[in-house]
Amino acid sequence: MTGDDRPLLEGRGLTKRFGGLTAVNQVDFAVQPGEIVGLIGPNGSGKTTLFDCLSRLQRIDGGRVLFKGTDITRASPHRVARMGLSRTFQVIRVYRKMKVLDNMLVSRRWRGDSYLRVMRPSSAETVCRARELLEFLRIAPLADEPAGHLSGGQRRLLEIGMALMPNPDILLLDEATSGVNPTLIETIKDHIRTLNGQGKAFLLIEHNINFIADLCTRVYALNHGETMAEGTPREIMENEAVIDAYFGA
Ligand code: ADP
Numbered sequence: 001m002t003g004d005d006r007p008l009l010e011g012r013g014l015t016k017r018f019g020g021l022t023a024v025n026q027v028d029f030a031v032q033p034g035e036i037v038g039l040i041g042p043n044g045s046g047k048t049t050l051f052d053c054l055s056r057l058q059r060i061d062g063g064r065v066l067f068k069g070t071d072i073t074r075a076s077p078h079r080v081a082r083m084g085l086s087r088t089f090q091v092i093r094v095y096r097k098m099k100v101l102d103n104m105l106v107s108r109r110w111r112g113d114s115y116l117r118v119m120r121p122s123s124a125e126t127v128c129r130a131r132e133l134l135e136f137l138r139i140a141p142l143a144d145e146p147a148g149h150l151s152g153g154q155r156r157l158l159e160i161g162m163a164l165m166p167n168p169d170i171l172l173l174d175e176a177t178s179g180v181n182p183t184l185i186e187t188i189k190d191h192i193r194t195l196n197g198q199g200k201a202f203l204l205i206e207h208n209i210n211f212i213a214d215l216c217t218r219v220y221a222l223n224h225g226e227t228m229a230e231g232t233p234r235e236i237m238e239n240e241a242v243i244d245a246y247f248g249a
């Protein structure tokens with residue numbers, strides 16, 4: 001929480017180009033403290049690139065990003081993570097040969113840290129936090145399994161756990177339900193609600209419109225890198241431009 005009514009995370013005129021392609025074009029958005037906001041759009045509309053810009057994995061070509069009122073347009077990924085912004089990836093990134101618990105422990109330190117620092121033993125406090133999060137996510141019995149043994153849905157949960165290790169104020173989840181069975185999707189939804197009840201904000205890239213409708217207060221729809229609509233889930237689902245972009249010829 002920032003303690004006032006300025007947005008927690010805000011993009012102003014955010015632009016990202018890859019050569020001649022403008023993947024994100026003049027996008028404005030804001031997430032308030034404790035809000036759950038959806039980000040939808042057809043494949044290739046720039047959603048993941050927007051996350052890459054916000055988590056500072058990609059250089060930003062135009063516009064600004066503010067987090068807790070601080071300009072992070074040129075901050076390092078490491079710094080942004082320490083400030084309280086965490087993300088997961090569309091293509092799951094866990095160390096498949098490493099135990100589930102060890103994935104949780106390295107996640108705490110990998111962002112921009114040296115190999116030696118990452119590999120040093122974790123404090124008892126960090127191990128305790130990792131175990132608590134695995135309990136919360138209901139994957140604690142798998143703590144000593146190699147992460148490669150988990151199902152797609154369980155790996156998504158692990159990735160959420162890894163993103164939670166630094167106790168972020170906002171989580172950016174990139175297609176957290178893709179490749180996940182319906183039961184686990186409900187579990188993920190419950191976890192998001194619980195964490196949101198503890199004050200954490202979310203920005204969710206999703207194709208699962210029911211998931212969006214159940215969780216989000218507001219949704220942004222991107223198309224060709226531009227914001228084509230913003231509104232409540234219902235407004236977005238009834239928006240003709242959105243329907244056209246998804247289902248149009
Ligand atoms: P989405 O997540 O909405 O499916 P992306 O952000 O992955 O869309 O991609 C947006 C556009 O940017 C696409 O045309 C994609 O091919 C392009 N793109 C994404 N990442 C790169 C990259 N690293 N280099 C070149 N082009 C990229």
Ligand code: MG
Nearest residue numbers: 047048049090
């Ligand atoms: Mg994507």
